[in-house]
Amino acid sequence: MSKQVPETIKKQAKRSFNSKEVKQEKNQKRMKLLKEIHEKAYKRAEKYEKEYLEQEQKLVELKQKALKEGSFYREPEPKLAFIIRIRGIVGVPPKPRKILQLLRLRRIYSGVFIRLNKSSLRMLHFIDPYVTWGYPDVETVRALIYKRGHARVNHQRKIIDSNEMIYDKLQKYDIVCMEDLVHEIFTVGKNFKHANSFLWAFKLKPPVGGFSTVKKSFVNKGEHGNREQYINTLVKKMI
Amino acid sequence: MTTQQLRPIVSVFPIKGKVKTIKQVPLPSVFSAPIRPDVVRFVHTNMAKNNRQAHAVSTTAGEQTSATSWGTGRAVARIPRVKGSGTGRSGQAAFGNMCRGGRMYAPKKVWRKWHRKINTNQKRYAVCSAIAATAVTPLVMSRGHRVNKLPELPLVVSDQLQSLTKTRQAVKFLKFIGAYRDVEKVIRTKKTRVGQGKYRNRRHVLRKGPMVVYARNLGIKKAFRNIPGVETASVYTLNLLKLAPGSQMGRFIIWTESAFKLLEDIYGSWEKPSKFKSGFYLPRPVMVNTDVERIIKSDQVQTVLRNRRPRSRKYGKKIQRADPYEDMSVMVKLNPYYKTKLQKQKELDEKNKKERKEIVDKSRKEYEDWLYFSEEEEEEEEEGSDEDREIEVLSDEN
Numbered sequence: 041m042s043k044q045v046p047e048t049i050k051k052q053a054k055r056s057f058n059s060k061e062v063k064q065e066k067n068q069k070r071m072k073l074l075k076e077i078h079e080k081a082y083k084r085a086e087k088y089e090k091e092y093l094e095q096e097q098k099l100v101e102l103k104q105k106a107l108k109e110g111s112f113y114r115e116p117e118p119k120l121a122f123i124i125r126i127r128g129i130v131g132v133p134p135k136p137r138k139i140l141q142l143l144r145l146r147r148i149y150s151g152v153f154i155r156l157n158k159s160s161l162r163m164l165h166f167i168d169p170y171v172t173w174g175y176p177d178v179e180t181v182r183a184l185i186y187k188r189g190h191a192r193v194n195h196q197r198k199i200i201d202s203n204e205m206i207y208d209k210l211q212k213y214d215i216v217c218m219e220d221l222v223h224e225i226f227t228v229g230k231n232f233k234h235a236n237s238f239l240w241a242f243k244l245k246p247p248v249g250g251f252s253t254v255k256k257s258f259v260n261k262g263e264h265g266n267r268e269q270y271i272n273t274l275v276k277k278m279i
Numbered sequence: 280m281t282t283q284q285l286r287p288i289v290s291v292f293p294i295k296g297k298v299k300t301i302k303q304v305p306l307p308s309v310f311s312a313p314i315r316p317d318v319v320r321f322v323h324t325n326m327a328k329n330n331r332q333a334h335a336v337s338t339t340a341g342e343q344t345s346a347t348s349w350g351t352g353r354a355v356a357r358i359p360r361v362k363g364s365g366t367g368r369s370g371q372a373a374f375g376n377m378c379r380g381g382r383m384y385a386p387k388k389v390w391r392k393w394h395r396k397i398n399t400n401q402k403r404y405a406v407c408s409a410i411a412a413t414a415v416t417p418l419v420m421s422r423g424h425r426v427n428k429l430p431e432l433p434l435v436v437s438d439q440l441q442s443l444t445k446t447r448q449a450v451k452f453l454k455f456i457g458a459y460r461d462v463e464k465v466i467r468t469k470k471t472r473v474g475q476g477k478y479r480n481r482r483h484v485l486r487k488g489p490m491v492v493y494a495r496n497l498g499i500k501k502a503f504r505n506i507p508g509v510e511t512a513s514v515y516t517l518n519l520l521k522l523a524p525g526s527q528m529g530r531f532i533i534w535t536e537s538a539f540k541l542l543e544d545i546y547g548s549w550e551k552p553s554k555f556k557s558g559f560y561l562p563r564p565v566m567v568n569t570d571v572e573r574i575i576k577s578d579q580v581q582t583v584l585r586n587r588r589p590r591s592r593k594y595g596k597k598i599q600r601a602d603p604y605e606d607m608s609v610m611v612k613l614n615p616y617y618k619t620k621l622q623k624q625k626e627l628d629e630k631n632k633k634e635r636k637e638i639v640d641k642s643r644k645e646y647e648d649w650l651y652f653s654e655e656e657e658e659e660e661e662e663g664s665d666e667d668r669e670i671e672v673l674s675d676e677n
Binding site: 051219 | 576582599600602603610616617619620
C-alpha cells in the first residue's frame with residue numbers, strides 16, 4: 041500500500057510562498073542583487089579614490105599658487121568633526137549632559153561624527169570639557185567605519201558585515217556600499233544625516249599610552265576640546 | 280445548529296435472538312451538545328453535597344468542666360485548669376483544643392451549609408454534556424467500562440426490554456448484547472471499603488456498571504435491580520450523579536428505543552425547545568468546529584493570509600566579523616576595490632622607489648665621478664706648479 045500523504049501537507053506544498061520554485065526565484069534575485077552591489081561597490085570605490093586624490097592635489101595646487109602670487113590660500117573650514125567623549129557620566133551638569141545625549145555620546149570613549157555648522161559648534165562649545173574633537177581624514181573615517189562600524193538595524197546594534205546591509209537601509213539615498221558610506225560621511229554629502237544615523241555611536245577603546253590630563257584643554261597640554269587634525273593620531277590609538 | 284442538522288442514524292437491537300439491526304432511529308440532538316467537563320465537574324461537586332446528612336460535634340463536648348486558669352506566678356501554663364482535688368483530673372488543663380479532653384477547635388455545627396444550590400440551567404447543561412459523552416466511545420472506555428464487544432454505542436435496544444420481569448432474563452439479555460463484561464468487572468472488583476466506612480454500614484464498594492434507561496417501567500426496574508453494578512433510570516429523570524459518577528463523563532448506558540426517542544423531546548434541540556423543560560434549548564458550543572488545526576490549514580484561511588515575513592537570518596545571529604584590516608577576505612567583501620587599490624599603491628610605490636633609486640644612483644655616480652676625477656687630477660698635477668693645480672681644481676669643481 042502506497043504511503044498516504046496527508047491532504048493538508050499536499051495543499052501546503054501547493055501554496056506559492058512555500059514552494060521550492062519561489063524560494064529558488066527569491067534566491068536568484070538576491071544573488072543578482074548582490075552581484076550588482078558588488079559591481080557598484082567596485083566602481084564607486086575606484087571613483088572615490090580618484091576623487092580624494094584629486095582633492096588633495098587641488099589643495100596643494102591652490103596653496104602653491106597662492107604662495108607664488110604672494111597671497112594666502114584660505115582653506116575651506118572643515119565640515120566634518122569626530123567627537124570622542126573622554127569623561128565619564130558622574131557629575132555632569134544638566135546642560136552638557138543633555139547635549140552629550142543629543143549627540144549620542146552616552147558613555148566614555150564613545151565617538152560620533154558631526155557636521156560642523158554654527159549650531160553644532162555652539163553645542164560643542166558647551167561640551168568641550170567632556171569631549172575631544174577634531175577633523176578626521178579619510179583614513180580615519182575609513183578605519184572607524186570598517187573596523188568599528190556598527191549599524192542600527194531594527195533598533196539593534198549590528199556589526200556591518202556586508203554591503204547588503206548598507207544597501208537595504210540606505211539604498212534610497214544612493215549609498216550601497218562601505219565606500220559610499222565613507223564618502224558620504226567624509227565629504228558631508230546631501231545624505232550625511234541618514235548615513236550618520238545609520239551608524240551606531242562608535243565604541244572606542246581607551247587610548248594606548250593614555251591621556252595626559254583630561255581636565256585641561258588640548259591647547260593647554262591637556263586633552264579636551266578641539267584638537268583639529270591631531271584627532272587622527274588619537275583615533276589610531278583608540279580604535 | 281443554525282442550519283438543518285444532518286442527524287446520524289443509530290441502530291436498534293433486539294433483546295434476544297441475533298444481534299442485528301431491527302430498526303434505525305435518528306440520533307437525538309442532545310448527543311451533539313457541547314461536552315464540557317468543567318461544567319459537569321462544577322455541577323457534580325455541588326450536586327453531590329445535596330444528599331449529605333448533617334453531623335456535628337456535641338455542643339457541650341469538652342465544656343463540661345468548671346475549669347479556671349490559675350493565673351501567673353505558679354510556674355504553670357495559663358490554660359484553664361480543672362478545679363478541685365482528690366482525683367487525677369484535678370489541675371489538668373481543660374477547654375482548649377490543645378488540651379486532652381478539651382473542646383475541639385471550631386466545633387462543628389449542624390447549621391453548616393450542607394446543600395448547594397445550582398442554577399437550573401447549569402444543571403441541565405451538565406446533564407446534556409453527560410448524555411452527549413455517553414455516545415463517545417473513547418470517553419466511555421476511559422471511564423473504565425468494558426464496551427469492546429458492544430455492537431454499537433450509543434446502545435439502543437428494543438422496547439421489549441421494559442417488559443422484562445426476571446433477573447435471569449435481564450442477565451441473559453446483558454450477555455446477549457455484550458454488556459455482561461461490564462457487569463463481570465463489577466462483580467470481580469467488589470471489595471471491602473477502605474477506611475472507616477466499612478464499620479459504618481458502608482462495608483462494600485462496587486464499581487459502576489451499565490445503566491439502563493427506560494421510558495416506561497413494566498418490570499424492568501425489578502429485573503435489573505439485583506444485578507451488581509447495574510442501575511436503572513427513567514429517561515425523564517436522568518441524574519447527573521449517575522450519568523457522570525465522580526464527575527467523570529461517559530457512563531455506559533443502554534437505552535430502550537422509546538427512551539432514546541424521548542430524549543429529543545425532553546432536551547429539545549437548538550431550534551425547538553424542550554417539551555418538558557420550559558424555555559430550555561440545548562446549550563450552544565463556543566466553537567462549532569473545534570478542529571483548530573484543520574481550520575488554520577484550510578484553503579479558505581491560508582489563501583487569505585499574507586506571506587510569511589522572511590526571517591532576516593542574515594543579520595539575525597550575532598555575527599562576529601573579523602577585523603578587515605587583518606583579514607583580507609573580510610575587507611574584500613566590504614570593499615571589492617581594495618585589492619586593486621593595494622596593487623595600484625604597490626605599483627606606485629615601486630615606481631617611486633625606482634625613480635628615487637635612479638635619482639640617488641645618478642647623484643652618487645656624479646659624486647663618485649667627481650671624486651675619481653679629482654684623484655686623477657691630483658696624481659697628474661704632482662709635478663706641476665701650484666698655481667696651475669689650483670686653477671684646475673677650481674675648474675673641476677665648477
